[in-house]
Amino acid sequence: VTAAPVPDHVIDDLAARLGPSSVLRPEDGLDAYDLPARPVPGTGRGRALCVARPRSTAEVREVLSWARRHRVRVVPQGANTGLVGASTPPPDQRVAVLSTELLAGPPTVDPVDRTVVAGAGTRLSALDAALAPYGLWLPIDLAADPTVGGMVATNTGGARMIRHGDVRRHVLGVEAVLADDAVTVVEDLSTLRKDNAGLDLAHLFVGSAGALGIITKVALDLDRRPRARATALVATADPGHRLTVLFEAHLGEHLSALEAMSAEAVSMASEARGLRVPFAGGPPPLTMLVEASTTAAGGPGVADLEALLAGAVEAATSDGLAADAVLAPPGEAWALRHALTEGLRRHGQVLGFDVSVPRRELGPFRAEVRAAVAHWVPRAVVADFGHWGDGGIHCNVVLPATDPASEDERRRIREIVYGAVAARNGSFSAEHGIGPLNADLWEQHTPDGARALSRRLKDLMDPLGVLGHPGLPYGEPVSG
């Protein structure tokens, strides 16, 4: 559907409401908003009608009033680092971008309560800089630098979730603006931890992908920064879940990451980035990154944590689960882990799938996907890695850049992966959330009652359907 063109006076009306400097038009150059900040296969250049950059909650209300009045759909955008296409405007519809980048004043830190209230447009890096002097952090470890509003709308997970949880676990409150008739401001910014005084509306917006309201401010529960860390890289054949259970039992509350990297992923990354593989025989079938950490000033030091890790590895070795292991400095171990995505990209065409399965299914899932891909697309290489401790797998299938997948092969690989996920009651979107790139999977895999209620919530909170990417699965697109 190509939408009717939008007359200039519509954008003029927005400029009149916000002030002309707060509205960017195509002739100003909108690349930063039209192009995803990270390459997202399946999403190309979008084309925004215009970009609204409100500076306050009141101005967000103005933008939504304007959108309702002119029936223009608004895509909220933070850092545009999302990986399912939800933050980038489509190329061919009358869609405006609401950028939260100016909703980013200095965060209000309460060091006694370990809480912060931050504008939605605050970058994770800026938040971290504000928290570090207090010895606090938001313990979400990511390959990108998103805004806190985007993180809440996506419910980001990351590599330290096994100890610290996802974004939802840290959300104490949200302020959001609805696109309903009253353009309601829902204010639920309490920073109290013990607070059960009514429905907790903040959680409605966690993972909502911008479909229910524009998040303007967020109140977050923080953790203390670690005082000591130690990491080990453990070489293993695929141990299924047994190594996970062993490390959890041995390390207990100290276990702060349990990541796995396939031989294929490690090879590509070390080749592309010149990183050293720490095992003499080259990368083993799986390299596990295990981190132990402490926030206790009176607790274990680095040497104690290393001894704890060594004890866990010894137990794993004597159970036949670990073939080799090295204590690596955390910087070196994480450099390898963080090099994987870029390493794969340099190697060829990457078909990426962000999925999860119950932990006991990790081994069978990998075996099934590998066998099926080898059978149907023999030149493709499965180079998977991910958050083993939480059942999360970045199941990447890599093809030569010179001989990429045909449409048919892409479809086949997609079917293999999502079929294997569905057969195990896994999730087709473990941490990237929902957007136009996986809306069809939501339709297929969400139970009827949950689908119906999701649509009705969307309709209640955004009755004209002006909010969020038009490719989101909730509700009908606005008629232009």
Next chain:
Amino acid sequence: VTAAPVPDHVIDDLAARLGPSSVLRPEDGLDAYDLPARPVPGTGRGRALCVARPRSTAEVREVLSWARRHRVRVVPQGANTGLVGASTPPPDQRVAVLSTELLAGPPTVDPVDRTVVAGAGTRLSALDAALAPYGLWLPIDLAADPTVGGMVATNTGGARMIRHGDVRRHVLGVEAVLADDAVTVVEDLSTLRKDNAGLDLAHLFVGSAGALGIITKVALDLDRRPRARATALVATADPGHRLTVLFEAHLGEHLSALEAMSAEAVSMASEARGLRVPFAGGPPPLTMLVEASTTAAGGPGVADLEALLAGAVEAATSDGLAADAVLAPPGEAWALRHALTEGLRRHGQVLGFDVSVPRRELGPFRAEVRAAVAHWVPRAVVADFGHWGDGGIHCNVVLPATDPASEDERRRIREIVYGAVAARNGSFSAEHGIGPLNADLWEQHTPDGARALSRRLKDLMDPLGVLGHPGLPYGEPVSG
């Protein structure tokens, strides 16, 4: 409002749908359902039209279809241990009780994933018995034995929240039945930790007090049981937040409880229950219970945890925050803490307030309440205790049983406490949730936008208003 009497055929219709043995009538004796399981000041004997005891999700749908058809309001009831009156029927309205007690088959434990799916009627004690053989637990420490459905509907907190979080943090999924036109079953029972495949509807029901739907099943994230624990009792003048910050920094991830008990509360409890006060000079102004624990098989033992505690106490003493301290066996320390509620009750009339404030306000809040109560109702004693580490206070005001508070004095004390809470952006319901006993406070203290959205959610999910206690603040009561 006294409702029109309900003809017998209405209850006959319910019996026809569920089978007669699943419906109890007043002549069967309904004390177990009409009376709260714990004394709740302000709530007396209710009077249920009848009690429906469905055995399955399909039967819950039958009950709600029946309620819609006959416009009978249904109060969901688990163990009836709630403290704000939401689970007990009112005495004078046409209200049926839906007891979840038969929705309690054996829980499905996944020891590899550390998850469980349990029927809503499963008691916490039964759940614990099913989890213990696997070394797992739901780490919610309470003075009651509620059902898991009730715990989710209330978002219970308890005494180990500082380390383990509230019930919400452990909710992975919920199955619930709505009272909407289709009597929709919302099924969101995935046990995956990494799962962001759409709106997370489960969280809508957490803390909903039965107003949005009947929770039939719950999927929970579990923790490993502690392998070692140590507790200290620390004598202190009111240190405000400084002791909390010190203990958090020193003990880090090992800190699993930080409770405080006023001298008044300890005296009443030790008198009523013959418990030993561990300090030579009698109870100090505040006794802090500090617990350190570990789940790590390779981690610290009891002696290490005791040394960790001793180090923290030493630091507190040299900072002038602690006057005395003893390492007490966990059983003894917790026996004192758990004796407080009953101790107060034996002492006299207890006016209880379940509130929270930012941690830096704990000291000023207590000082203000004590001064005002002493001024206005000099014979009343403030005997407070609670979850200091999370800002939670059970602010109890105790009067002689022989000379209880007049209506005027009750109103005055309520104003003092809630006024001091509101002035500090605290919560009037920290962990007991919402019910007829505090609905007026919800009206007063909830921002407009949040109130409006709460009402509209209620209306969307229960358009006839047949669900939940009629004294809940959302929506209008059903017209009988």
